[in-house]
Amino acid sequence: MERTRQITFDEFESEQLLQEIKGPYALPEGWKWIRLRDIVTEDRQQINPQDFPEQEFWLVTMDCVEAGTGKLLQRVIVRGKDIKSVKFRFNSRHVLYGKLRPYLNKVYVPDGEGICSTEFIPLLPKREIYRDFLAIYLRTRYVANYAMKNLTGARQPRVDLSAFFRLPVPIPFKNNNKPDLEEQKRIVAKIEDLFSKIDRIRELRRQAKEEAENLLKVALHHVFSRADEEGWKWVRLGEIAEIIMGQSPPSETYNTEGKGLPFYQGKIDFGEKYPTPRVYCITPSKIAETNDILISVRAPVGPVNIANNKCGIGRGLAAIRVKKSFNLYVFYWLKYFEDKWVRGGTTFEAITKNNLFRHKLLIPFKNGKPDLEEQKRIAAYLDKIAERQRKLLELYEQTERELEIMKQSILSKAFRGKL
Numbered sequence: 180m181e182r183t184r185q186i187t188f189d190e191f192e193s194e195q196l197l198q199e200i201k202g203p204y205a206l207p208e209g210w211k212w213i214r215l216r217d218i219v220t221e222d223r224q225q226i227n228p229q230d231f232p233e234q235e236f237w238l239v240t241m242d243c244v245e246a247g248t249g250k251l252l253q254r255v256i257v258r259g260k261d262i263k264s265v266k267f268r269f270n271s272r273h274v275l276y277g278k279l280r281p282y283l284n285k286v287y288v289p290d291g292e293g294i295c296s297t298e299f300i301p302l303l304p305k306r307e308i309y310r311d312f313l314a315i316y317l318r319t320r321y322v323a324n325y326a327m328k329n330l331t332g333a334r335q336p337r338v339d340l341s342a343f344f345r346l347p348v349p350i351p352f353k354n355n356n357k358p359d360l361e362e363q364k365r366i367v368a369k370i371e372d373l374f375s376k377i378d379r380i381r382e383l384r385r386q387a388k389e390e391a392e393n394l395l396k397v398a399l400h401h402v403f404s405r406a407d408e409e410g411w412k413w414v415r416l417g418e419i420a421e422i423i424m425g426q427s428p429p430s431e432t433y434n435t436e437g438k439g440l441p442f443y444q445g446k447i448d449f450g451e452k453y454p455t456p457r458v459y460c461i462t463p464s465k466i467a468e469t470n471d472i473l474i475s476v477r478a479p480v481g482p483v484n485i486a487n488n489k490c491g492i493g494r495g496l497a498a499i500r501v502k503k504s505f506n507l508y509v510f511y512w513l514k515y516f517e518d519k520w521v522r523g524g525t526t527f528e529a530i531t532k533n534n535l536f537r538h539k540l541l542i543p544f545k546n547g548k549p550d551l552e553e554q555k556r557i558a559a560y561l562d563k564i565a566e567r568q569r570k571l572l573e574l575y576e577q578t579e580r581e582l583e584i585m586k587q588s589i590l591s592k593a594f595r596g597k598l
Contacts, residue, residue: 202347203321207596209359210351216344218358219313222303224268226294232260237293239269241277244285249318251287266294267301274314275299281326281338286317300340308350309363315370316348319590349594366593373589377582384578391571398564399515402557403541412544417536419503419549424476424532425492426464434459440466445495446475446482451569453487463491467498472510474499476530481517485510497535504542508554511561512540 202212228236238255245252269275270292277285279298287299288311295301304310316322329342351362405411416422425444433442439461441454448454454473467473467486475482477495485506492498501509516538520527527534543553592598 200347202349204595206349209354210349210596212347213350214344215346215348218305218308218348218350219274220303220305221340221344222267222269222273222301224301225265226268227265228257228259228262228294230259232258234259236262236266237291238262238266239275239287239289239293239295239299241279241283241285241296241298244275244277244287246283246285247318249286249288249314262294265297267297267299269293269295269299269301272303272310274302274304274310274317276302276317276343278337278340278343280336281330282323284318284323286314288314298337300343307358307360309360309367311367312363313348315367315590316594319594320587322346349596351596366598369598370589370593374586377586381579381582384575384582388572388575391568391575394568394571395514395561395565398561399511402561403512403515405541410544410550411541413539414542414549415536416499416509416538416540419501419542420472420509421500421502422532422535423465423467423471423492423498423500425494425496425498427493428460428462428464428491432460432462434461439463440489440491442491442493443467443473443486443496444493445477446479449473449475449482449484452485452565454484454490456490460491465492465498466490467492467496468500470506472499472501472506472513473497474513474530474535476535478528480527480530481513481520483510483513483517497530497532499535504549505551505554505558507558507562508542509540511558516540 197213197217199211200214206212228234235256235258238257239251240255243251243253243255269289271290273289275287275289275295277283277287277298278300285299302313304313325346326338326343329339330336331339351359351366353359427444432439435458437459439459440463441456442458442460442463443454443456444458448457467490469486469488471486473484473486473492474497475495476497486498499509499513520530543550543557545553589598
């Protein structure tokens with residue numbers, strides 16, 4: 180319900196009466212909830228670039244803006260004759276709000292004049308409303324959730340504009356009932372300072388993640404790049420393993436209710452080491468046994484997993500059943516080789532049974548026989564590296580979640596007058 184008291188101030192462009200409304204949570208003294216439509220103008224200045232065929236325009240589309248942050252991902256300059264539809268004008272006073280799929284949370288503050296996709300709503304904040312303050316608020320989780328509850332269109336969901344302009348916005352006011360522009364600027368500066376510190380932590384974590392992602396790759400290279408090491412020999416995969424090419428049974432045999440065997444169709448089902456069931460099959464044509472190596476034989480070719488239970492395999496996979504070597508050692512060799520399936524500089528479009536049978540791999544030998552103990556030692560070493568990598572990446576993901584929670588906490592305090 181809306182309160183009846185009205186706030187007036189004569190420095191807005193219009194002499195309207197601003198009506199304080201009831202918001203989603205209590206605000207401290209000096210803050211008021213105001214409808215969005217009372218503090219912005221929807222500034223739809225249309226332009227048909229075709230009318231200016233040789234003029235160059237700065238064009239902002241939805242793809243140009245990063246979700247959540249509002250950062251410009253690319254600055255696109257296009258001649259009018261190459262722009263096929265009507266656009267909106269904007270300048271450095273506007274806030275561009277992406278109305279299409281509002282869960283993408285695309286809110287951009289431009290630094291100059293240009294034109295934008297009509298999937299943006301050009302908002303012109305009124306005097307004494309700081310546009311950066313408004314833009315940051317529009318990026319909050321509350322606003323994204325509010326927009327998602329007020330959608331129109333099924334295939335191309337957009338925020339319902341009538342509901343959007345009823346959005347409650349928390350505004351700090353001065354004692355004379357005018358919006359406190361300086362306080363808005365102070366809050367924005369504080370948010371940006373805290374966010375910049377979080378971003379520095381995030382960048383350090385990103386660098387650490389890149390190092391962690393390379394841990395296993397470096398270890399694999401260290402182990403398997405020793406092609407000429409004494410005691411190691413090249414053997415064909417078909418000499419030490421049985422190869423079972425996958426086959427897709429009739430679609431009516433598939434289900435998602437867990438009936439039959441897990442059925443894997445390609446890399447989409449792979450995890451770091453083991454696949455995860457999405458689909459089951461009551462009569463699979465080809466079956467992999469527990470501990471068989473699964474390899475993707477259709478684009479993308481090369482990625483490998485290990486079957487952690489009996490399962491059916493579709494035509495996008497092959498199963499490698501190792502018989503004369505140590506299974507995990509062969510798995511890690513194929514892991515090392517998974518980005519090397521190239522022919523004449525071109526990546527294989529598909530791996531055939533003959534390709535797998537003839538594939539050469541290095542095996543440690545001792546006394547003329549495959550050295551199983553050495554293979555086990557190497558596999559155990561690589562297992563430890565893979566586990567260390569998994570824990571580091573898990574820690575990175577946990578840190579990312581914590582940093583995002585921290586940002587949301589900062590925003591929550593900022594728009595409750597507590598920052």
